[in-house]
Amino acid sequence: MKLAILLIFFFIGPGVISQDEASMVEIYAKVASEVPSTRGSLIPPATCVTNCLNNTYCILAYMDTEGYCLNYNYSDFNTTFEIVTTLNTDGFSVAVKINKVTCPKSYTELEFTYVDSRNDVNYPFQWTKTETGWTLLNPCPEPGKIFRRSETVVVCLQIYSLTGKIQSEASAFCESQGKKMSGIANANEKSVLTNGPAGTMWVDGTTTCQSKCKAADYTFTDGYTNTTEMDPNQNGQVRAYCLTIGAGSFWVQDCSNTDSIGVVCGSRLP
Structure with a gap:
């Protein structure tokens, strides 16, 4: 499989969550269930990512080919959620919130882990690597x-x-x-x-x-x-x-x- 992860940025957050500072890892990828459209906000990508970082409940920022920004809270995910890696020429990017601040040595070492902070529970979760990207299972989707x-x-x-x-x-x-x-x-x-x-x-x-x-x-x-x-x-x-x-x-x-x-x-x- 052609290497699709071409860009990794870290945005260090000021807050402390589960004794680790929050970071955003930006990769070339798209949300599998999201058809590019006019849904979302037309704002600069950096603002899109920062807004998610500063929102306690947001865990993912998605920028589509038309420049629209979508921020996702963990509670928005019904059961299984998937992101699919793309090429930099495709025009998609996804920023995933994690609780680590050190840059991984290689693409294969990327681990997307964070916490569900609803009701101050801070329940840990981790994305699962697949052949095409990552999936996330929410064991307690809304209205749970x-x-x-x-x-x-x-x-x-x-x-x-x-x-x-x-x-x-x-x-x-x-x-x-x-x-x-x-x-x-x-x-x-x-x-x-x-x-x-x-x-x-x-x-x-x-x-x-x-x-x-x-x-x-x-x-x-x-x-x-x-x-x-x-x-x-x-x-x-x-x-x-x-x-x-x-x-x-x-x-x-x-x-x-x-x-x-x-x-x-x-x-x-x-």
Whole structure:
């Protein structure tokens, strides 16, 4: 294969991310899914790259043959994203944000690694080299929300609209999506997930406690929720043993209740 990487520039950023300063590596390449068009901004290439560098969430700047600039956030990538190497005469260039500031010795040593900074998680990711360029897999694309629970536990949670279902049916729905009905571990997760939907959503967590239930009274089956910061509202029900969230609060409901409007499904990231 003809060597297509003809240009490497480093733009050293002022901020520190994951104890490494951010850099932009510019190469002759194009975004595989992006047809050159008038989408984007007509600005100088250097400005296009600098704008991405200065944006915490931007990880890639793309300049097409017509001079249009497109900046991509990590959350913009749905599952797999690909960049394809080109020749300098083709007129395309891509600048990838990385967390290293030293220039590689050779083309084969290029490693594009950075972090997903949504919700201050700083979850590391790395582009995978292919025969034609690089691909990037986003394990938690929007509308999924990424959360760090500890140094070793990072989860991706997503709300699914699901009406008229009891708790066990909501759990089965998550399984059908290749996920688990997920517990809510802290106030931040609860706040982010209840910011918008009007109504309650099933979440993992059951109890036999009848009143004044605390976190220790609940059991979880998702495999990554061990405790919660909660003081659930019993909602006046006697046989209310299953957790839901809504309106910024936890609510304990009868497990056969069908009033919930959705369910929180998720998975633990590797």
